[in-house]
Amino acid sequence: xxxxxxxxxxxxxxxxxxxxxxxxxxxxxxxxxxxxxxxxxxxxxxxxxxxxxxxxxxxxxxxxxxxxxxxxxxxxxxxxxxxxxxxxxxxxxxxxxxxxxxxxxxxxxxxxxxxxxxxxxxxxxxxxxxxxxxxxxxxxxxxxxxxxxxxxxxxxxxxxxxxxxxxxxxxxxxxxxxxxxxxxxxxxxxxxxxxxxxxxxxxxxxxxxx
Numbered sequence: 001x002x003x004x005x006x007x008x009x010x011x012x013x014x015x016x017x018x019x020x021x022x023x024x025x026x027x028x029x030x031x032x033x034x035x036x037x038x039x040x041x042x043x044x045x046x047x048x049x050x051x052x053x054x055x056x057x058x059x060x061x062x063x064x065x066x067x068x069x070x071x072x073x074x075x076x077x078x079x080x081x082x083x084x085x086x087x088x089x090x091x092x093x094x095x096x097x098x099x100x101x102x103x104x105x106x107x108x109x110x111x112x113x114x115x116x117x118x119x120x121x122x123x124x125x126x127x128x129x130x131x132x133x134x135x136x137x138x139x140x141x142x143x144x145x146x147x148x149x150x151x152x153x154x155x156x157x158x159x160x161x162x163x164x165x166x167x168x169x170x171x172x173x174x175x176x177x178x179x180x181x182x183x184x185x186x187x188x189x190x191x192x193x194x195x196x197x198x199x200x201x202x203x204x205x206x207x208x209x210x
Contacts, residue, residue, distance in 0.1 A: 001160045002181030006140035007174045012126060015039055017175060018141040021167055025143075030151050030159035037142040038133045040126040044097050048120040056106060056119060063116070066105050097122040135178070143177075157182055 005018050015036075022034040048063060101117030108114075116122065133140050147156030164177050171177070 001145040001157050001179060001183070003143040003145065003160075003164065004135045004140050004178045004180050005143065006135040006138045006176060006178065007171075008138050009173060009175060011040065011139050014139045014141050014175075015042075015126065017171070018143060021177065022143060024167060025145060025160065025163055028159050028163055030147060030156050031145055031163075033146045035144045035146070037144055039141050043125050043127050044100055045123045045125050046100070046116065046120050047122075052119040056114060058105070058119070063105060063120075067100065067103060067116070097124045138174075142180075153183055 005014060005021060007014065009017070018036055018039070022036065025031050025034045046063070046067070048058075048060065053059065100122055101115060103116045104113045105116050105119060106114040133142070145156065145160045147153065147159075161179065164179065168177055
C-alpha cells in the first residue's frame, strides 16, 4: 500500500510525524515494514565561532574528529566540515543536538572538561534540498507499507487502511494520510481470475466426461 502524509506543517514536522506513523503501523502484526520515500536526511548542525576556536586553540578538523568518535557510539552518520561548520548526517532519527552538547572536546590536566555545547551552537535540522515533495500543494512524505511473508496483500491492505483511519483521527491540524496506491487490488483481481478459469476448466471436464 502506498500512502502520502500531507499538510501545511513544515517539512520537519511532516518528517517527524511520518516517523511516528511508521512506528504505529509496524506495531500491527500484519505489517512487517514501512519505508519512508523522498525524505530529507536528518542533520545536526554545529557552528563554532572563530573566537572560540582561538580561545581554546582548536581547529574544525579536531572537533570533527572528536565528533566522529562519538558518532559511532550515538549511531550518527557521515560528517562534513567546512569553515566553522560541521554537519552530522543521518538517515534515521537516532541522535539529537542535545546529545552532542555533552561530547567532550578538551580534557585539561586538572581533569576539567570542555564540552561541545560550551564552544558551539548545535541545532537539529534537515539536509538542504533544492526541492520539496508536495501533495495537493502541501508538504508531504511518502510511506510504502509491506506485509509479512505469511500474509496476503489483501490482508495487509485491510490492516493498513484500518490503522490509517485510526491515525488520521489523531493527527493535529490539517495533517492527513491519503492512500495513493493499493497493489492488493491487482492481487485480488488475479486471484478471482484464477478461480474463474479453474471453475470453467472444471466445468469443461465435467461436460466432456458426461
